[in-house]
Amino acid sequence: MPTPPSVSAVRHNRTVDAQPLDWQNLGFNYIKTDLRYLSHWRDGAWDDGTLTEDNQLHISEGSTALHYGQQCFEGLKAYRAQDGSISLFRPDQNAARMQRSCARLLMPAVPTDKFIEACRQVVLANERFVPPYGTGGALYLRPYVIGVGDNIGVRSASEFIFGVFCIPVGAYFKGGLTPTNFMVSSYDRAAPNGTGAAKVGGNYAASLLANHEAKARHFADCIYLDPATHTKIEEVGAANFFAITRDGRRFVTPKSPSILESITKYSLLDIARDRLGLDVEEGDVYIDQLDQYSEAGACGTAAVITPIGGIQHGDHYHVFYSETDVGPVTRALYDELIGIQFGDRPAPDGWLVKVK
Structure with a gap:
């Protein structure tokens, strides 16, 4: 698929002299990256999804995710190899596990191809945040599905959001493996x-x-x-x-x-x-x-x-x-x-x- 238009727009508008990240001292902390992916499920189907600069979710106060815990999430990483290429590690397995989680909570499944494509778009849109090879870091992706909409009773939501955002993370072990x-x-x-x-x-x-x-x-x-x-x-x-x-x-x-x-x-x-x-x-x-x-x-x-x-x-x-x-x-x-x-x-x- 072609790179979404919003990616180039963000690259064009991004501050040129933004402070570079300290790749050697990344932890496992939230860092706002350039773009994230959002898709909505309404009337029985997922829309095509889009990339957005906004890292705030705007949802109903009656959302089932807030009151009844109708939500699930995943975690996976993208890695930069020595030749500069970037790969996701086993994203099909994360997609399958999210589908099982969605089924358990009566939420619509995110198809595997949609899940992987969303992750691919997020990595490409935030390529500058993928740590260089040799630093031990990676780009951590957090896909999630939440029940939203104007609800109050204990039941499955009528609308859902599937999102993916990312953060650069460092090597978990500082100084090597430690018991x-x-x-x-x-x-x-x-x-x-x-x-x-x-x-x-x-x-x-x-x-x-x-x-x-x-x-x-x-x-x-x-x-x-x-x-x-x-x-x-x-x-x-x-x-x-x-x-x-x-x-x-x-x-x-x-x-x-x-x-x-x-x-x-x-x-x-x-x-x-x-x-x-x-x-x-x-x-x-x-x-x-x-x-x-x-x-x-x-x-x-x-x-x-x-x-x-x-x-x-x-x-x-x-x-x-x-x-x-x-x-x-x-x-x-x-x-x-x-x-x-x-x-x-x-x-x-x-x-x-x-x-x-």
């Missing part, structure tokens, strides 16, 4: 048969207090156990959990209907099996059997992998490989995935979608 410690929370992240497998805001709102209490005790975040029996690990803060068995031969990750299916986790499962030659397993990881594992980590779009040094559960504190050094399998997984994302290592078919 981090976590504590087991007494709170549940999601209810059995609830919305745990959907990427909806309510799950994250429910985690704020648990996260606050963990940090007050000087832990990075908390470990959530399964809501039915409180015996099995499900998630690590807003990330998925994985572990490596003591013989170094098996990659294990929890499986549960209340876990959000991480695209990073499933990428690591493939890498562990196909490139590192490990056996892989999705199953139960019991909190009282952590001595079966030599390494552990949290994985997600923001950090890729956060090595876990230790886990506090009640009065017991379990240390995995080390609280200061990263285990060899965890490092190999990280290096391989980062290499694929930045184009330094061959990508499996369909994992990278070229934007430029």
Whole structure:
């Protein structure tokens, strides 16, 4: 598709002497970029969508997103390779997950081609914000769907907005991979048969207090156990959990209907099996059997992998490989995935979608 007219208009009107970004010191913070994408669903269909400079949403005070939590979102990144090209990492998987989230909350699905095209337009319109190769940074994209319109009753909205905005983000780890410690929370992240497998805001709102209490005790975040029996690990803060068995031969990750299916986790499962030659397993990881594992980590779009040094559960504190050094399998997984994302290592078919 041709570049939307509004892109060139913004480039023409942009302040010439705008302060350059400090690529080496980007965090994970909101930065207003040039353009974002908006599309409206009315009368049973999505419109063509458009790019806009306005980063404020104008919605009805009765919007179901505000009162009943009818909304979902995604997170993915665009990476600049050494040759200057820019690629999205597995956007079709984010589109599919958003479709599942929309179905769970009775919202209209965003077709995969529309989702990817919206992301492509946003990356191209904000190309100057894509961090240079070698800085460790990437362009983070946040697609979302919200219920809007003049509503008051508990029901699905009659109108919806699909939007995508982006921010440049730096390397999550300053100074390299560093093991981090976590504590087991007494709170549940999601209810059995609830919305745990959907990427909806309510799950994250429910985690704020648990996260606050963990940090007050000087832990990075908390470990959530399964809501039915409180015996099995499900998630690590807003990330998925994985572990490596003591013989170094098996990659294990929890499986549960209340876990959000991480695209990073499933990428690591493939890498562990196909490139590192490990056996892989999705199953139960019991909190009282952590001595079966030599390494552990949290994985997600923001950090890729956060090595876990230790886990506090009640009065017991379990240390995995080390609280200061990263285990060899965890490092190999990280290096391989980062290499694929930045184009330094061959990508499996369909994992990278070229934007430029």
